[in-house]
Amino acid sequence: MSARSSLLASLAGAAAVVSVLLVALNGASGAPMLALAGLTLIGAAGLSILRPAATLMASGIAAHLGALALLTALDERAGQAGAGFWCLTVASWLTAWLFVQTMAGVTPASGQRRRLLQLAVPLVFGLWLVLLWEILVRGFAVPPVLLPPPSAIWVRLVSSTGTLAADFRQTFKAVLAGYAIGCGSGFLVAILVDRVPFLRRGLLPIGNLVSALPIVGVAPIMVMWFGFDWPSKAAVVVVMTFFPMLVNTVAGLAAAGHMERDLMRTYAAGYGQSLLKLRLPAALPFVFNALKINSTLALIGAIVAEFFGTPIVGMGFRISTEVGRMNIDMVWAEIAVAAAAGSLFYAIVSLTERAFTFWHPSYR
């Protein structure tokens, strides 16, 4: 077992010993459960040091049992958790860290197991971030307007699905319309720019400059031109997604190799034929790169544009009004929905990319 892992295990064991002693001395409600969890952690730490092969199972089981005990004990101790509670938290956290570290060091046999591991390590890491958030916020009785615990956010999310669904529908009308128009027009202008070299020299530097500018600033102007409803948000998304698509597609159209282009000339292929059969397929990796970037930009653009005036539904509207009413758990629920929707959108674009550009070296 590496020096770092043994250090972690010994620290975890020491913290667990201290916590068991403190909990036993304190004798508050729920003490037996916490003491039991502490003893499990001591056992896991000892087992890890004595038999390194058992570290993975031992630390995994003990850390999560400790978390379970801490969460159950939180109900009675909110705001007045004693030193024993906190020592147990430290011990569980260190054991979880040992678990993640051991998992990351495993060299799995098959490709499928490797993919499983690559998924499991960040998931456990994320799970423990959420657990620590919950324990720290409820243990220290942090005011809910400052940072609500994940359990409160979950409760709010589950009880407001109607509102969240309506907001999601309104915002995604703007996102999808703007995404389609922006990416489509960027693509067409890129083909035009490719056809007319003068435009490429003139338009592309300006396009590079504009993509660095704070485009969200045009939101009030778009509201003035297109009204309060979702078309103005779609217009903001169009402006935001146009330039990345233009720049990337122009780069992609130049990506077809010289030999391949010469081959098309030997076949007496016209501009349209070589565009359709060679240059566009070769440009697809770049186009999908832009589509992935634009999927995040579109969502951000639509939500921020809704800060500037929207009918009484929409994610940006809900966030800004709930912030004003200090319902921060609703804001976090809205953010969770937006993050999940954005990840789903990105995942769909990535899967489409894999379907169309399976031949690219990055997939082999």
Added chain:
Amino acid sequence: MSIGRTAEPGAGIGYEGGPNVASRLMEGRAGAILVVCAAIVVVWYLGAVYLNAPFASETLARAGDYSTGQLIHETLNQERPVLPSPHQVAAEIWKTTAGVKPTSKRSLLYHAWITLSSTLTGFVFGTILGIVLAIGIVHSRTLDMSLMPWVIASQTIPILAIAPMIVVVLAAIGVTGLLPKAVISTYLSFFPVAVGVVKGLRSPDPMHLDLMRTYNASRAQIFRKLRWPSALPFLFTSMKIGIAASLVGAIVGEMPTGAVAGLGARLLSGSYYGQTVQIWSALIAASVMAGVLVGMVGLGQGFVQRRMGGQE
């Protein structure tokens, strides 16, 4: 045409002299950019006339008959136009930069400085955070497997959307002014820097890494002498993206809570009071600032590259 000498291009078709300035300009980038900019200004003027015409024709009709020339003049000089004309925006920018003292609250320079200070603070913190994260990810397998997916996932959270929450929550604990906006800018700029520097720190040739191992170099020495210098081009490219993102973060951080100072606040107050020209002048000022900041990072990149002996 004499034998033994290559003819000038176009020499056989009765074309005398070398390429003149005009054709050289049109064949290069500068000419094309100038033409496109001129075209944009022309389209802007036409758009201003078209969009302002309804309101302008109403105003003029109330005063009696009017000619087309008068209509065009009215559309280009309205007080609250739907689309201000370029000279209106230029006049407003001139009025608020050179026409007032830089310390007054009506000066665009004052507002630009407020936005710039939170941008730069957030950018510096974000870059440092990104570099530290990248070094950790490259040197520790645990951090690589557990943290990197979350760094990427953090960008699916629309931080600009929760900018109001961050500002309000920090205000509730008494932190106002520069710091909340700097937090938003930090969040937006750490991601490009982290991803870019990770890529850069992993970019040295495997043969060079092997060479360092034959010299019995420690991990710190390999980092200092090999990984860091090869990461610098990636760092600067990411810093350009990061500083543009920081500026957007600072502007959006000023918008939601009715802040009173900064370019975002000017955008907001312009939209509340219908001062279209103010909105456009703030937007142009923000764009110029973005261009200048990215250019300065580019200059820094050139300077460092020359010092390191790299080729342009």
